[in-house]
Amino acid sequence: MLEFALVTAGQVFADSGSSDDGGNFGLVLLASGFVFYALIYFRYRNVDKRHKHESETEATMHNLREDDRKVKSLKGLSNSRMAGENGDEVRGVRRRFF
């Protein structure tokens, strides 16, 4: 339970940190005790650390074929990122929190 709370707090902190909305600063202050706990916990226990096999393993591409076709233009989108984005997905992590 404790680690779940820490992971959640860590994610809240990460999300607020990456936002350029100054309003989130107040949210961080309101959760400052939890954020502090999470920061220290991760610094000492390093439960979030793992070998980044996806980037730290040597790999080369060959015979590349690229096909890009424009479908349409989208206007007035509210999200800065594409919906359902999965280009950064990593599935082969052995580390589990529970």
Place this chain on the structure above:
Amino acid sequence: MENLNPKPDAVDAAGTPTIPESALEHPADAGPDIIQTDAGARDGLAKCARCGATEIALNVATGMLRCSFCRFEWASDNAADAFDLNGDIGKLSGVIVGSGSTDILPSTDEVLTFKCSACGAEVVIDTNHGTQARCHWCRNKLSMNQQVPNGAVPDMVLPFKLTKEAAVASIAKFVGKRKFFAHPKFKQEFNPENVMGVYLPYMVVDINAHATFTGQGEHETRSYTVKQGDDDVRRYDADLYDIEREFDIHINDLTVESSSERLNQNTSQNSNNIINTIMPFDVENAVRYDSNYLAGFTSERRDSNLDDLQPITHVQAEDITRHRVRDTLKFYDRGVRWNRQQVDVVGQRWVSAYLPVWLYSYHQTKSGGRSFLHYVAVNARTGETMGSVPLNQGKLLLVSGLVQVIGTIAAIVITVVGF
């Protein structure tokens, strides 16, 4: 030295000492091709070529084996050169495994008995923790270098490069930065001099695969704000593309733990993720296996077979492929959504290895009698250090509470003053 234990499916070790193409065996059944990696290896008294002594150990400073009597130094052949592991990955087809990576037969003993060729006494080697033992009668050191199907003798070994002194300093520095909230008992008992040099078992895999990715990507064309009531909100325009990438991918030296215990990286039960974090190793510098590299260190026997490790290895190969293809997608600054990701493994080469780790362990007894093993690990090649330090929960909760009170007051003040 004569191995008194039966050696099921053992391959004749009386072949030539070098392993060119001729070493590739093609069994009659559809099993993997085998690269014979212990050809010419002998169990028993491994003697210094100059003086005949058996007191041989790694000189960490030079990375070479050294005779403790006459100081003569030499090194085993580079494994990649000896077993032709540097060949074009694009030409890999089917499954190729080193003879030290073949399946472990459950009937094979973990504790093996050998006959000392110097005095004839029987000597026991516990392969769970090493592949050497000293004859109690004549004091000679016996080495096991031939592979038996119990996972104890790998295809290659990467010698320690970082000295114990350097590892101790690295661990002391790592823990020193984490003392304030550390558990008082840990602070009292912490002694980095207790670090152990351990060769841990891994599989090193080269993969030749063909990948096809299809999906959609978005490229931002405009970013602007619009009024929504009293607020300004940000809006984006973007172009949507159908995208497809098809390519061959050559993955070199993907490394996975081959001990079932180390593969369990549930952080609520253990700190094995710490040992995982200190990868990668420079496995291209591994050498042909020689038990003398293990002298003075301990080792952990491989207990996982190719079939156990293939699923996670292929998933990780897909991750690497997905990561690599991002180089071709920089135009899509709003991201990419793959609908179909197909990575077909055309060829794979598996080689088992002992890789060197300086390991400091601390056994913490928690409330309720539960125990937890914390590690601070140092990659004995690159020096990368990672660790888990037990926390003083009471102190941390108290300080966190204080921070919470101060933060709440600050938030109220900011709201009232209206910054």
